[in-house]
Amino acid sequence: METITFTTQLLQFTVTGLTVGAIYAMVAIGFNIIYNVTEIINLAQGEFVMLGGLIMVFIHVSLGLPMILAFIVTVFVVTLSGILLDRLAIKPIRQPSVMTLIIATIAASIVIKGTAMLIWGKSPYDLPAFSGRTPIELGGVVLQPQYLWVIGFLVVVAIGLTLFFNRTILGKAMSACADNPDAARLVGINVQQMVLLSFALSAAIGAIAGMTLTPIALMDYDRGAMLAIKGFGAAILGGLGSFPGAILGGLMIGLIESWGAGLLLSGYKDAYALVILLLVLFARPSGILGNLEVTKFKRF
Amino acid sequence: MLRIHKAPIVAGVLFILLFPWVTGRFPAIEHYPDLMVFAGIYCLITIGLSLLMGYAGQISLGHAAFYGIGAYASGILTTHFGINPWLCMLIGAVVATLVAVAVGAPSLRLRGHYLAMATLAFGIIVNIVFREEMEWTGGPDGMGGIPGLALFGYPLESVNQYYYLVWAIVAAAFFFTIRLIQSPTGRALRAIHVSEPAAGAMGVDISRYKVMVFAYSALLASLAGSLYAHYMMFINPSTFDTFFSIKLIIMMALGGAHSIWGAVVGAVLFAFLSFEWLHHFGELEILVYGSVLLLVTVFMPEGLAGIPAKILRRGRR
Numbered sequence: 340m341e342t343i344t345f346t347t348q349l350l351q352f353t354v355t356g357l358t359v360g361a362i363y364a365m366v367a368i369g370f371n372i373i374y375n376v377t378e379i380i381n382l383a384q385g386e387f388v389m390l391g392g393l394i395m396v397f398i399h400v401s402l403g404l405p406m407i408l409a410f411i412v413t414v415f416v417v418t419l420s421g422i423l424l425d426r427l428a429i430k431p432i433r434q435p436s437v438m439t440l441i442i443a444t445i446a447a448s449i450v451i452k453g454t455a456m457l458i459w460g461k462s463p464y465d466l467p468a469f470s471g472r473t474p475i476e477l478g479g480v481v482l483q484p485q486y487l488w489v490i491g492f493l494v495v496v497a498i499g500l501t502l503f504f505n506r507t508i509l510g511k512a513m514s515a516c517a518d519n520p521d522a523a524r525l526v527g528i529n530v531q532q533m534v535l536l537s538f539a540l541s542a543a544i545g546a547i548a549g550m551t552l553t554p555i556a557l558m559d560y561d562r563g564a565m566l567a568i569k570g571f572g573a574a575i576l577g578g579l580g581s582f583p584g585a586i587l588g589g590l591m592i593g594l595i596e597s598w599g600a601g602l603l604l605s606g607y608k609d610a611y612a613l614v615i616l617l618l619v620l621f622a623r624p625s626g627i628l629g630n631l632e633v634t635k636f637k638r639f
Numbered sequence: 640m641l642r643i644h645k646a647p648i649v650a651g652v653l654f655i656l657l658f659p660w661v662t663g664r665f666p667a668i669e670h671y672p673d674l675m676v677f678a679g680i681y682c683l684i685t686i687g688l689s690l691l692m693g694y695a696g697q698i699s700l701g702h703a704a705f706y707g708i709g710a711y712a713s714g715i716l717t718t719h720f721g722i723n724p725w726l727c728m729l730i731g732a733v734v735a736t737l738v739a740v741a742v743g744a745p746s747l748r749l750r751g752h753y754l755a756m757a758t759l760a761f762g763i764i765v766n767i768v769f770r771e772e773m774e775w776t777g778g779p780d781g782m783g784g785i786p787g788l789a790l791f792g793y794p795l796e797s798v799n800q801y802y803y804l805v806w807a808i809v810a811a812a813f814f815f816t817i818r819l820i821q822s823p824t825g826r827a828l829r830a831i832h833v834s835e836p837a838a839g840a841m842g843v844d845i846s847r848y849k850v851m852v853f854a855y856s857a858l859l860a861s862l863a864g865s866l867y868a869h870y871m872m873f874i875n876p877s878t879f880d881t882f883f884s885i886k887l888i889i890m891m892a893l894g895g896a897h898s899i900w901g902a903v904v905g906a907v908l909f910a911f912l913s914f915e916w917l918h919h920f921g922e923l924e925i926l927v928y929g930s931v932l933l934l935v936t937v938f939m940p941e942g943l944a945g946i947p948a949k950i951l952r953r954g955r956r
Contacts, residue, residue: 380752431937437751442892443936449929575756606771613760620757621745
């Protein structure tokens with residue numbers, strides 16, 4: 340019988356850590372898209388993930404639509420919820436300040452969570468894995484096929500967004516809003532529309548994160564807040580607004596969590612990453628890949 | 640905002656003094672003084688927060704941690720070491736203040752969203768410690784057997800006695816905070832709120848003031864926590880979790896973060912909403928919370944405390 344060595348154990352924790360980290364990275368990317376265009380931190384970002392998971396369960400498991408179709412419909416529905424969030428909670432605010440905007444997104448997240456509880460109740464839901472649950476063994480490390488889907492989707496999202504922001508007119512217009520909304524308006528960009536688009540886009544990415552996460556960790560109405568906190572942490576750790584930073588921060592938080600829970604006390608799982616996050620912030624107030632000069636120009 | 644009107648203060652004090660007597664006449668609301676004890680405890684925290692958020696312009700999403708530090712200092716020191724509750728309250732306040740200085744000094748250099756994240760992370764970490772250090776805190780099940788308070792050798796027994804004690808402390812904090820706002824310190828704080836670079840250029844030591852206010856608000860929150868522990872005689876970690884920090888933000892938004900009156904009104908209103916009125920909604924409660932908060936933020940950004948000013952403005956026209 341093969342004994343489990345420390346190295347394989349460590350590798351196992353690394354694999355699970357990177358998978359969870361990829362989810363955090365997607366949430367962090369969602370934070371950044373909205374932040375870059377509006378300088379708003381959307382604390383309801385985690386609710387998109389929760390909605391993505393639960394709506395996918397409803398459409399795929401309860402209604403029986405095929406996986407790919409259900410996937411597309413779910414992204415569409417969650418994107419709509421992102422648009423509603425902007426129109427109902429953010430746009431009507433007349434005197435935005437960091438505090439009112441943070442409070443508004445917190446309020447929205449409570450409303451979304453409450454609505455989800457009414458619809459789905461409090462029990463967790465499972466979703467079939469995208470390509471079965473037969474584990475793959477690699478040198479003593481057990482890999483769920485779904486892990487690969489999660490990491491794969493992170494790669495797809497990262498490449499897709501890079502192309503979108505660098506190669507398309509729409510993406511460039513959004514980047515322009517991020518740099519200077521007034522100048523963007525002057526050259527004829529409809530800033531309001533870009534804000535709306537940023538909410539739609541990050542809701543869609545949240546939905547993808549939720550759908551890929553559910554087969555691994557189940558999903559219930561109450562998961563959004565913690566996912567938002569971890570994703571926000573990842574975005575801050577990497578440096579707000581930076582996409583490579585979001586991926587780096589997300590993977591780091593996932594890894595620290597997994598290693599900490601596996602090798603040290605598991606009860607402190609949620610604390611390790613946050614302690615590291617605080618230490619990093621104290622040493623580098625703008626995060627790892629963030630730029631202090633840039634943050635000075637930001638209003639918030 | 641510098642001038643404090645006398646009339647509302649007199650009205651407020653009379654209201655607090657007569658409240659138990661009046662509610663005691665009506666069986667349907669005779670339990671209201673009990674709610675007001677909690678309202679008073681919340682007030683202590685929000686008064687500190689209004690100085691931090693409304694005057695110094697710093698956001699905190701982790702004040703439940705200081706509330707918890709006070710409560711657990713009282714709980715642990717009385718049950719494990721048999722120390723006098725008042726001394727525990729003092730020790731808790733000192734610990735909370737020191738922690739606030741230690742966390743605040745590096746945190747408050749952070750701006751806007753970074754500060755929000757730092758306080759959020761701090762609050763979560765402290766709550767996990769409450770949950771995990773079972774030997775001392777009783778873990779998720781909490782700890783009981785915390786003694787009540789005694790005044791001059793007489794133990795406080797009735798709800799009304801706690802009511803008057805808590806509100807006396809709230810009044811003391813209220814007046815001390817008002818003095819603080821009117822002092823040069825208060826002026827410096829408002830200057831920081833308006834523009835940090837300008838305040839700095841005028842010679843205001845920005846970081847020192849920010850840390851001071853943070854520590855002061857932590858001290859008040861810790862006192863509130865101790866009062867809660869001795870009144871309930873039982874504490875558990877979920878009372879001091881991040882959702883409570885969010886609830887504090889709801890209180891500030893309801894009342895209006897820019898006014899110390901707003902802090903008091905928001906806390907009292909919230910206590911009644913959460914313990915009394917929203918219960919009728921059952922499962923829908925959370926939805927009502929969220930909707931109320933959203934409506935207030937969108938349509939009443941100055942909170943309830945902004946209403947008199949609005950009426951005055953309209954009257955002048």
